[in-house]
Amino acid sequence: xxxxxxxxxxxxxxxxxxxxxxxxxxxxxxxxxxxxxxxxxxxxxxxxxxxxxxxxxxxxxxxxxxxxxxxxxxxxxxxxxxxxxxxxxxxxxxxxxxxxxxxxxxxxxxxxxxxxxxxxxxxxxxxxxxxxxxxxxxxxxxxxxxxxxxxxxxxxxxxxxxxxxxxxxxxxxxxxxxxxx
Amino acid sequence: xxxxxxxxxxxxxxxxxxxxxxxxxxxxxxxxxxxxxxxxxxxxxxxxxxxxxxxxxxxxxxxxxxxxxxxxxxxxxxxxxxxxxxxxxxxxxxxxxxxxxxxxxxxxxxxxxxxxxxxxxxxxxxxxxxxxxxxxxxxxxxxxxxxxxxxxxxxxxxxxxxxxxxxxxxxxxxxxxxxxxxxxxxxxxxxxxxxxxxxxxxxxxxxxxxxxxxxxxxxxxxxxxxxxxxxxxxxxxxxxxxxxxxxxxxxxxxxxxxxxxxxxxxxxxxxxxxxxxxxxxxxxxxxxxxxxxxxxxxxxxxxxxx
Numbered sequence: 001x002x003x004x005x006x007x008x009x010x011x012x013x014x015x016x017x018x019x020x021x022x023x024x025x026x027x028x029x030x031x032x033x034x035x036x037x038x039x040x041x042x043x044x045x046x047x048x049x050x051x052x053x054x055x056x057x058x059x060x061x062x063x064x065x066x067x068x069x070x071x072x073x074x075x076x077x078x079x080x081x082x083x084x085x086x087x088x089x090x091x092x093x094x095x096x097x098x099x100x101x102x103x104x105x106x107x108x109x110x111x112x113x114x115x116x117x118x119x120x121x122x123x124x125x126x127x128x129x130x131x132x133x134x135x136x137x138x139x140x141x142x143x144x145x146x147x148x149x150x151x152x153x154x155x156x157x158x159x160x161x162x163x164x165x166x167x168x169x170x171x172x173x174x175x176x177x178x179x180x181x
Numbered sequence: 182x183x184x185x186x187x188x189x190x191x192x193x194x195x196x197x198x199x200x201x202x203x204x205x206x207x208x209x210x211x212x213x214x215x216x217x218x219x220x221x222x223x224x225x226x227x228x229x230x231x232x233x234x235x236x237x238x239x240x241x242x243x244x245x246x247x248x249x250x251x252x253x254x255x256x257x258x259x260x261x262x263x264x265x266x267x268x269x270x271x272x273x274x275x276x277x278x279x280x281x282x283x284x285x286x287x288x289x290x291x292x293x294x295x296x297x298x299x300x301x302x303x304x305x306x307x308x309x310x311x312x313x314x315x316x317x318x319x320x321x322x323x324x325x326x327x328x329x330x331x332x333x334x335x336x337x338x339x340x341x342x343x344x345x346x347x348x349x350x351x352x353x354x355x356x357x358x359x360x361x362x363x364x365x366x367x368x369x370x371x372x373x374x375x376x377x378x379x380x381x382x383x384x385x386x387x388x389x390x391x392x393x394x395x396x397x398x399x400x401x402x403x404x405x406x407x408x409x410x411x412x413x414x415x416x417x418x419x420x421x422x423x424x425x426x427x428x429x430x431x432x433x434x435x436x437x438x439x440x441x442x443x444x445x446x447x448x449x450x451x452x453x454x455x456x457x458x459x460x461x462x463x464x465x466x467x468x469x470x471x472x473x474x475x476x477x478x479x480x481x482x483x484x485x486x487x
Contacts, residue, residue: 026213039429049213051206060206066219066309071477073240074430081223082396082427087309087357091214095207157397163429 023176034165057101061094221307236352239278242476247274249468256461272443294327336372434468
């Protein structure tokens with residue numbers, strides 16, 4: 001009987017700790033912009049998934065490239081077929097950690113993330129400045145960073161080089177809630 | 182004492198489970214993201230493979246302008262005064278995608294004076310990791326003949342100048358490079374043509390293919406076999422070979438074919454010569470399709486929350 005009670009407690013606390021420490025979003029937003037004198041390209045993905053582990057400051061972000069919605073449908077096709085080749089590399093991932101993680105990291109304010117961005121089969125280390133808003137049980141992360149196209153082995157034909165910016169601006173907003181499996 | 186040990190055990194186990202590395206997080210996200218379905222993109226690059234219709238239509242709110250040209254020489258041309266080519270035909274067309282599934286288009290051609298229109302409906306769309314492995318598109322085309330030309334005599338009654346073509350196009354994109362389609366086609370000629378031995382109804386089977394050579398260039402070809410006619414005196418089967426080249430909003434389709442027309446009915450029934458490279462047999466063409474996007478705001482849904 002005693003053992004049963006202990007087991008019950010163990011399972012209960014195990015589940016409790018898990019849900020309270022990991023938070024997730026399934027509707028995170030990532031937008032990117034390429035502004036040139038020839039044309040502006042904008043796209044948004046509203047189905048970005050991300051998990052933050054509050055116990056150690058680890059963060060993971062994953063999204064399907066096909067889920068980006070463009071202003072022009074033809075651009076969407078070209079983006080997937082000719083540039084990021086989403087039929088071969090369907091996802092882009094970021095995995096990283098909060099730099100100098102401590103108990104106060106999740107309070108309102110600014111933190112820095114260091115991690116790997118994987119896109120088009122290439123991994124690059126990047127640093128991202130993130131603004132944190134703590135809304136009690138929910139946490140909101142927002143920020144922006146820049147991605148140089150050439151770093152990720154994305155080929156732009158010389159004829160179209162003026163149409164696509166050398167450096168793509170990326171903006172994100174993730175609103176997390178407690179994670180339950 | 183025993184109790185304290187138990188609490189310690191609970192804590193260590195609890196945190197043992199909780200402290201996951203970044204890689205574990207990505208594994209969880211992997212599971213969360215899998216199973217999303219998308220419609221297969223770019224089975225073909227335009228509404229037409231080259232001359233015949235493809236399974237593809239544009240997304241809602243896209244207006245396309247098509248400017249087509251075709252050049253060929255006259256066999257045994259004695260005077261030899263022509264620059265580059267003896268004959269020239271141009272086609273101007275426009276097509277609009279009312280929805281992601283329904284497209285309507287119309288066009289006119291200089292050389293044979295055919296005014297054509299078509300309506301296309303995507304019955305079934307192929308999905309990546311989805312149930313549907315095939316795409317099916319239905320096409321109904323109407324052609325109005327306005328003058329005599331090689332192999333066609335204009336009927337007196339204007340109602341007999343209308344001809345119809347109905348197609349069911351079944352296509353599959355096998356991998357990122359290869360797409361194939363097969364198109365059972367029914368053609369009804371509005372008038373009895375001597376060149377067609379008085380036949381007014383034809384059944385034709387079309388084959389089309391695309392092979393992606395690079396991210397912006399693909400090789401395309403098509404062949405239409407028309408049943409129930411003697412190939413030769415009653416016309417030849419359509420064959421075309423070409424290249425699709427995309428540059429931003431423009432798609433250029435370079436073609437070599439045995440057809441002088443841009444219209445579907447004329448292409449399947451009224452081809453007076455076989456495909457080879459002799460004068461009068463080889464027709465070289467370029468189709469330029471310019472894509473214009475309307476309703477951009479509705480698609481974008483970009484919220485700047487900075």
